[in-house]
Structures are given as structure tokens and as C-alpha cells.
Amino acid sequence: MARVIVDVMLKPEILDPQGQAIARALPRLGFSGVSGVRQGKRFELELDGPADEAALSDVRKMAETLLANTVIEDFTIRVEG
Amino acid sequence: MSAARVGVVTFPGTLDDQDAARAVRLAGAEAVPLWHADHDLKGVDAVFLPGGFSYGDYLRCGAISRFSPLMTELIPAAQAGLPVLGTCNGFQILCEAHLLPGALTRNEGLHYICRDQRIRVENTRTAWTADFAEGQEIVLPIKHGEGRYVADAETLATLEGEGRVVFRYAGGNPNGSLNDIAGITNEAGNIVGLMPHPEHAVEELTGAPSVDGRGFFTSILKRLVNA
Numbered sequence: 001m002a003r004v005i006v007d008v009m010l011k012p013e014i015l016d017p018q019g020q021a022i023a024r025a026l027p028r029l030g031f032s033g034v035s036g037v038r039q040g041k042r043f044e045l046e047l048d049g050p051a052d053e054a055a056l057s058d059v060r061k062m063a064e065t066l067l068a069n070t071v072i073e074d075f076t077i078r079v080e081g
Numbered sequence: 082m083s084a085a086r087v088g089v090v091t092f093p094g095t096l097d098d099q100d101a102a103r104a105v106r107l108a109g110a111e112a113v114p115l116w117h118a119d120h121d122l123k124g125v126d127a128v129f130l131p132g133g134f135s136y137g138d139y140l141r142c143g144a145i146s147r148f149s150p151l152m153t154e155l156i157p158a159a160q161a162g163l164p165v166l167g168t169c170n171g172f173q174i175l176c177e178a179h180l181l182p183g184a185l186t187r188n189e190g191l192h193y194i195c196r197d198q199r200i201r202v203e204n205t206r207t208a209w210t211a212d213f214a215e216g217q218e219i220v221l222p223i224k225h226g227e228g229r230y231v232a233d234a235e236t237l238a239t240l241e242g243e244g245r246v247v248f249r250y251a252g253g254n255p256n257g258s259l260n261d262i263a264g265i266t267n268e269a270g271n272i273v274g275l276m277p278h279p280e281h282a283v284e285e286l287t288g289a290p291s292v293d294g295r296g297f298f299t300s301i302l303k304r305l306v307n308a
Contacts, residue, residue, distance in 0.1 A: 017189055
């Protein structure tokens with residue numbers, strides 16, 4: 001049993017209007033010192049078995065196929081715990 | 082002459098399939114309902130992927146629809162030359178399915194936009210635009226929150242170089258799309274995707290800003306009848 005985290009972020013060159021809107025909201029709430037915000041998605045995958053090489057290779061395929069659109073997004077995979 | 086048969090796909094969350102079917106019938110073709118869960122294109126001559134919020138736009142617009150049973154039939158058929166038109170969510174599905182390059186992302190201003198929009202037709206060699214004139218400006222409704230077309234610099238250069246930008250926004254870019262792109266086509270010109278809605282602009286009775294949308298349906302009919 002293992003938990004694998006897949007983080008999906010818009011590629012740096014893709015405009016993130018949601019992140020920009022959050023960045024503009026922070027000063028209005030009294031928070032200062034943040035020069036930029038990028039918003040992404042986090043997926044927590046509960047595996048039936050261990051996070052071995054074969055399982056992580058499958059997770060990579062899942063990320064490429066469905067979790068991320070690699071035309072506009074990058075992803076990272078890590079095992080938690 | 083026997084009527085051409087144009088399939089209209091319905092996913093859970095599709096909204097515009099009834100208007101699309103009506104537009105197909107007004108043009109003189111038979112509208113054939115296609116259900117997302119069937120592995121069956123019912124032998125249609127062309128396919129219309131209408132707009133809406135298929136699968137609730139979960140994950141990304143079109144990301145789940147693209148793996149539906151019907152799409153596993155439609156993708157190879159489209160690659161083999163079946164004419165396919167995707168509007169709005171249909172365009173998003175075509176991009177997620179990699180039948181068209183690039184992607185559609187959140188509008189620059191974050192607002193959902195619903196308005197009549199001027200659009201310039203730039204390519205009249207596709208299966209769906211032959212009845213327009215190159216450079217012609219038409220008016221179609223747009224209604225979307227995620228219509229900002231993006232692609233990497235190389236893809237954009239290819240699209241522009243090969244004349245595959247079919248429609249460009251005129252009189253102001255509503256969503257921040259790169260190069261004002263409103264619609265594109267594949268290399269063969271049989272697959273066209275655009276954010277505006279031709280199926281909502283075929284009858285004055287419904288308050289449409291124009292009947293310019295009819296051109297899409299008369300174009301495909303002529304193509305099918307002459308084929």
C-alpha cells in the first residue's frame with residue numbers, strides 16, 4: 001500500500017489567469033511580499049500494492065494520458081510517506 | 082438524391098446537440114443521434130461534436146469525453162478522412178483527442194463570455210467552410226469560459242504557414258487566444274474546431290445575430306453530395 005502524489009502545473013510559458021487573480025487578491029487582504037502565484041492540481045493516488053518501479057511507470061502513463069495535458073501542462077510524481 | 086447523414090454526438094452534459102441536429106435538418110441533411118457510450122458511428126457521412134459541459138468539464142474540458150467509447154471509434158475514422166466539426170466543447174474535445182493541435186485554456190479575463198462575435202473566415206478549403214469567401218466576416222454567438230487557444234511557437238508557425246487557421250476573431254479578441262485564433266483545421270482539412278457556435282445562427286426566429294452559421298452546413302452537404 002502506498003500513496004503517490006502527482007502534481008500538475010501549467011507550463012511556465014502558459015498564461016495562468018487564475019494564479020494572477022489570486023496574486024492580485026493577496027494585497028487586498030493585507031498580505032504583502034508575494035510577487036507571483038501559479039495555480040496547479042494535486043492528485044493523490046492510493047495504490048493497492050507498493051510503489052515499485054512498475055507501479056510508478058504505470059502512474060507516469062496515467063499522468064501522461066489523463067491527469068495532465070502535456071501540450072500545456074508539466075507533471076511531477078513522488079511517493080509519499 | 083438521398084439525404085446526407087450527419088451524426089450529432091451527445092455526451093452527459095452536452096447542451097447544444099438539439100440545436101446542432103436542427104441546423105443539420107434545416108440544411109437538408111438527416112441528423113443521426115450518436116450516444117457517447119456506444120461503439121457505433123451508425124455509418125454517418127460526417128460528425129458534429131456540439132458544445133456544452135461534457136462530463137461536467139471535470140479534470141479539463143474534454144479530457145474525459147475524449148476516452149468515451151464513441152470517441153474510440155471517431156478518432157480513427159476522423160484520421161481516415163471522416164469530416165468532423167467541433168464547436169466550443171467539441172473543439173476542446175478535438176484538441177484533447179489530439180485530432181487538432183494545441184489546447185483551450187481559461188479565458189484571459191477569467192470571465193465566462195456570452196456575446197455575438199465578429200469572425201473572419203481565413204480558409205475556405207476545409208470540408209466545413211467551402212461556402213464562405215476568404216476574408217469574409219461573419220457574426221456568430223460565443224459562450225465559453227475556456228476558449229483561449231494556446232499552442233507552442235512551432236505549432237503556431239505550422240498552423241499559420243499552412244493556412245490552417247480557419248477563423249480569427251475580428252473587432253477585438255474576446256479571450257486572449259494566441260494570434261486571435263477562433264478555429265483551426267487539421268492537415269487534411271476534414272476536421273475543423275472553433276469556439277463560436279454556427280448551430281446557434283441558422284434562424285432569425287431564435288434571436289440569432291445572423292444566419293451565417295448556415296454556411297457550415299451547406300458546405301458539408303455539398304461536399305457529401307458531390308463525393
